[in-house]
Amino acid sequence: MAFWFYRGLRRGIATTRYPKTVDPWARRLPSAPAFHSARLTAGLVDRLARECPTGAVHREDHDLVLDVGRCTGCGRCLELGHGAVRPSGEFLLAVTDRAALVKRIPIRGED
Amino acid sequence: MTDPGPPTTVNGEGVALLPGSDRIQTKRVETTRLAELSHELAVDHGARLADLFAEDGPDGEVTLRSVYALDGESRYLVLECPLDGDRFPPLSDLDPAAFVEECEIYEQYGARPENRKRLNRVLVPPHRSDRFPRLRRRDGRRLARDYEPHVVSGEAFEFPFGPVRAAGWESLYMGLVTTGEEVLDLYLFQWHKHRGIERRLRGLDPERATFFAERADGLSSVGDTLAFCRAVEMATGTEVPAPAGHTRAVALELERIYNHAAAVAAMCQTTGLSVGQARSEIVLEQLLRLNLAAFGHRYLFGVISPGGVRREPNVDEIQALLPAALDEFRYLVDALLVTNSHVDRLESTGVVTPENAHLLSLVGPVARASGQAIDARRDHPTGAGDEPAPLVRTQDGGDALARMRVMVDEVEDAERLISAHLGEAGAGAEPVPLAEGAGLGWAESPRGEALAWVSLDAGGCIDHARLRPASVRNWRAFDDAARAQNVFTDIPIIEASFWLTVAGFAR
Amino acid sequence: MPGDENGPAPELDELSAELRRRALRLFDRSLHIRTVDTGSCAVCESEIRLLAAPHYDLHRLGFFFTPAPRHADLLMVTGPAVRAADNLLLKAYHAMPGPKAVIAVGACALGGVYPEDELAHGAIDRVLPVDVFVPGCPPSPLALLQGLLVAVGRLEERVSALSLDLDPGSGR
Numbered sequence: 001m002a003f004w005f006y007r008g009l010r011r012g013i014a015t016t017r018y019p020k021t022v023d024p025w026a027r028r029l030p031s032a033p034a035f036h037s038a039r040l041t042a043g044l045v046d047r048l049a050r051e052c053p054t055g056a057v058h059r060e061d062h063d064l065v066l067d068v069g070r071c072t073g074c075g076r077c078l079e080l081g082h083g084a085v086r087p088s089g090e091f092l093l094a095v096t097d098r099a100a101l102v103k104r105i106p107i108r109g110e111d
Numbered sequence: 112m113t114d115p116g117p118p119t120t121v122n123g124e125g126v127a128l129l130p131g132s133d134r135i136q137t138k139r140v141e142t143t144r145l146a147e148l149s150h151e152l153a154v155d156h157g158a159r160l161a162d163l164f165a166e167d168g169p170d171g172e173v174t175l176r177s178v179y180a181l182d183g184e185s186r187y188l189v190l191e192c193p194l195d196g197d198r199f200p201p202l203s204d205l206d207p208a209a210f211v212e213e214c215e216i217y218e219q220y221g222a223r224p225e226n227r228k229r230l231n232r233v234l235v236p237p238h239r240s241d242r243f244p245r246l247r248r249r250d251g252r253r254l255a256r257d258y259e260p261h262v263v264s265g266e267a268f269e270f271p272f273g274p275v276r277a278a279g280w281e282s283l284y285m286g287l288v289t290t291g292e293e294v295l296d297l298y299l300f301q302w303h304k305h306r307g308i309e310r311r312l313r314g315l316d317p318e319r320a321t322f323f324a325e326r327a328d329g330l331s332s333v334g335d336t337l338a339f340c341r342a343v344e345m346a347t348g349t350e351v352p353a354p355a356g357h358t359r360a361v362a363l364e365l366e367r368i369y370n371h372a373a374a375v376a377a378m379c380q381t382t383g384l385s386v387g388q389a390r391s392e393i394v395l396e397q398l399l400r401l402n403l404a405a406f407g408h409r410y411l412f413g414v415i416s417p418g419g420v421r422r423e424p425n426v427d428e429i430q431a432l433l434p435a436a437l438d439e440f441r442y443l444v445d446a447l448l449v450t451n452s453h454v455d456r457l458e459s460t461g462v463v464t465p466e467n468a469h470l471l472s473l474v475g476p477v478a479r480a481s482g483q484a485i486d487a488r489r490d491h492p493t494g495a496g497d498e499p500a501p502l503v504r505t506q507d508g509g510d511a512l513a514r515m516r517v518m519v520d521e522v523e524d525a526e527r528l529i530s531a532h533l534g535e536a537g538a539g540a541e542p543v544p545l546a547e548g549a550g551l552g553w554a555e556s557p558r559g560e561a562l563a564w565v566s567l568d569a570g571g572c573i574d575h576a577r578l579r580p581a582s583v584r585n586w587r588a589f590d591d592a593a594r595a596q597n598v599f600t601d602i603p604i605i606e607a608s609f610w611l612t613v614a615g616f617a618r
Numbered sequence: 619m620p621g622d623e624n625g626p627a628p629e630l631d632e633l634s635a636e637l638r639r640r641a642l643r644l645f646d647r648s649l650h651i652r653t654v655d656t657g658s659c660a661v662c663e664s665e666i667r668l669l670a671a672p673h674y675d676l677h678r679l680g681f682f683f684t685p686a687p688r689h690a691d692l693l694m695v696t697g698p699a700v701r702a703a704d705n706l707l708l709k710a711y712h713a714m715p716g717p718k719a720v721i722a723v724g725a726c727a728l729g730g731v732y733p734e735d736e737l738a739h740g741a742i743d744r745v746l747p748v749d750v751f752v753p754g755c756p757p758s759p760l761a762l763l764q765g766l767l768v769a770v771g772r773l774e775e776r777v778s779a780l781s782l783d784l785d786p787g788s789g790r
Contacts, residue, residue, distance in 0.1 A: 003446060004386040014393050014672045018760055019767060025400050029758055030408060038785040053322040054730040066782060070730030072755030074322065074413050079421075086784065093753045093777050094765035096639060098743060100778045101728070101753065108785065236702040244736050274706050275654050278683030279667035282655040282706060303703045304657045307737045326731060329659030329756075373664065392671035399668075409758065410661050614660040 030073025034088035041109045048077045069101040137189045146200035160472045163212035164577045165220045171249035173222045182490040201226045208472035219246040229259035234305040274303045281613040292598045297590040304617040312576040317343040317417040328580045328615030333366040334556020335580050336415040338563040341552030343417045354537025355419035356496035362414045364525040369398040370557035371518040377607035382456040390443045397436040404428035419540025457512040461592040461605030475559020476517045481509035487555040511608035545571025582615030641717035646770040647680040652690035654710045656697035662724040662756045674759040687713035693720045698732035699739035719749040
């Protein structure tokens with residue numbers, strides 16, 4: 001049974017240093033989308049809202065409303081966004097107030 | 112579309128081919144002949160019952176579909192039996208593998224075997240029976256109310272365990288019937304997680320439906336989604352480009368590897384070997400990070416889509432990370448197999464006899480550990496993704512140790528298959544036309560053969576979908592495995608060695 | 619008192635939520651967690667199990683899993699609260715002595731994947747008062763650790779200050 005101990009010693013420490021630092025590999029995790037508001041148009045936002053499988057994206061007048069809580073990071077809006085949508089890189093998204101997960105992004109582009 | 116080959120004959124009668132495939136045959140059967148034909152298929156043709164489900168038409172008429180796998184001939188045979196009223200022949204009397212499905216059909220459609228045999232509750236919770244939504248479309252059908260009563264008597268008592276269990280385990284109720292320590296019988300209630308996914312797929316286009324199909328059984332996401340997308344592709348006559356076929360194979364094998372590593376970790380946890388558990392979890396975490404680097408998601412969601420794939424693998428990352436992770440896995444397994452305290456707990460625990468594995472039509476590592484040499488990749492190849500064929504190794508013991516050995520062998524083979532496919536893997540999908548049709552799809556998920564059936568309406572949206580993850584077939588062997596001279600503390604070990612999911616059953 | 623006849627006033631709900639949050643800070647170095655699955659796809663469970671694995675080791679932060687509801691301070695819930703799980707969820711919650719809190723984990727639990735219908739509530743906060751929400755599908759163990767640290771007040775949440783507008787101040 002001693003070999004378990006020696007193998008463990010050889011391998012060293014595997015534990016993350018979080019919350020001190022965020023591991024580099026984690027940068028690749030799926031994240032909430034971020035938007036170039038200057039490139040958003042009402043037509044594009046309506047299309048994104050239609051394709052979002054969880055209804056995380058919808059349009060309210062001149063705003064794109066994103067419910068980060070509903071977002072699964074599936075990436076469909078990234079594919080359809082034609083450069084207007086980028087991954088935000090944010091995946092540490094815990095909140096105490098549910099409403100804080102609902103973000104409004106103004107639609108500044110022209111159709 | 113390939114040219115259909117010569118149709119097989121069953122009982123001297125010809126069978127039709129499903130349009131779009133020379134591997135699926137359908138046959139319309141009258142209820143009077145269904146039992147006889149099923150029996151003949153099993154006895155004379157060595158057919159394996161892969162699934163049994165129902166569908167109801169717009170006027171409420173119920174059609175039964177049984178899917179038989181003719182593994183030796185690389186074909187599936189779908190028997191289509193329109194029911195006259197609410198009764199069908201008692202298939203499970205001759206074929207025990209059909210019992211759970213009969214219960215499901217009764218619950219969802221109100222149709223039941225002619226002999227009024229009492230059936231078990233499957234997915235409808237007891238406290239919501241009347242208002243609970245079911246797959247049947249027309250109301251006014253007889254509701255499933257006449258369930259087999261759950262009675263424990265004599266000197267035995269039922270020790271209830273769950274549904275809320277220890278940290279991070281799915282909701283599952285286990286009723287352990289015992290007089291003390293030995294398990295006399297075991298009941299499983301799996302309706303706590305029923306999400307009605309098949310019902311939710313109705314009316315969705317295939318692309319949207321894939322999002323939900325992925326999340327029916329997340330740990331078999333690639334296998335189940337592959338089966339679903341193949342069903343759609345068959346229904347619409349869509350041919351998947353070869354590079355996408357190779358990508359699909361890579362993703363499927365990566366899923367197999369991480370699941371088997373997770374099963375080894377769970378087995379260590381349940382045998383009480385904490386060091387083994389910790390080392391296995393290290394390997395598992397490495398593999399999940401590999402999945403992230405390769406395909407952008409730790410559990411490989413979002414890779415498979417109807418017609419092809421949405422992403423291609425990051426070849427450099429896989430070549431950089433996979434060998435190290437597998438070396439650690441091998442090191443770990445070698446250590447585990449010489450740790451007597453661990454091996455002793457696995458040996459003779461949870462034995463599934465070869466007879467049972469055959470009678471209950473089990474699939475996957477559970478079946479292979481009990482001598483059944485079946486594997487959907489080898490037995491039912493579909494194209495670019497299925498060459499080279501996997502090495503199908505079986506064990507005879509049928510115990511937890513045998514299942515572990517099968518999984519370890521499969522991990523080795525998965526590495527070989529990934530290497531074979533990686534060079535030609537690419538992105539892309541053939542656009543799926545919105546067209547009417549029906550199709551059967553399958554894949555060898557980590558837990559075994561996953562099946563799916565879709566029928567699409569004229570607008571190309573789903574009229575009826577059947578998802579059959581491997582867990583649907585294999586949970587029924589759990590109570591037999593638990594009963595074979597096991598004690599309480601063996602149950603978690605058996606559960607870990609089966610490595611099924613409740614989500615896959617209660618989709 | 620305001621709100622007597624029509625139920626507790628909204629300010630009292632706010633107050634009790636604030637009290638729960640403050641109470642949880644008392645557990646910041648020793649928090650016991652019980653997990654409940656209300657219909658997940660099993661992947662959130664896999665990430666939760668990895669919290670005790672060597673790469674994440676929640677024990678070093680003073681968090682522990684417990685199978686006993688009487689011992690638990692925090693209920694970690696996955697899944698869209700399918701109605702078939704009503705009993706098990708409410709029993710698990712009420713079996714915990716106060717002060718206690720609830721953390722809802724994953725897009726299903728936050729109302730993303732399943733709608734509210736006859737089969738499911740669709741989100742945990744339609745059934746229980748939820749104190750911390752952790753988005754993701756699944757949330758990685760790092761996101762889960764952040765959620766736990768936010769729950770006990772050792773980390774500030776980041777989302778409120780987060781702007782997802784890449785062109786701020788460019789007109790309007």
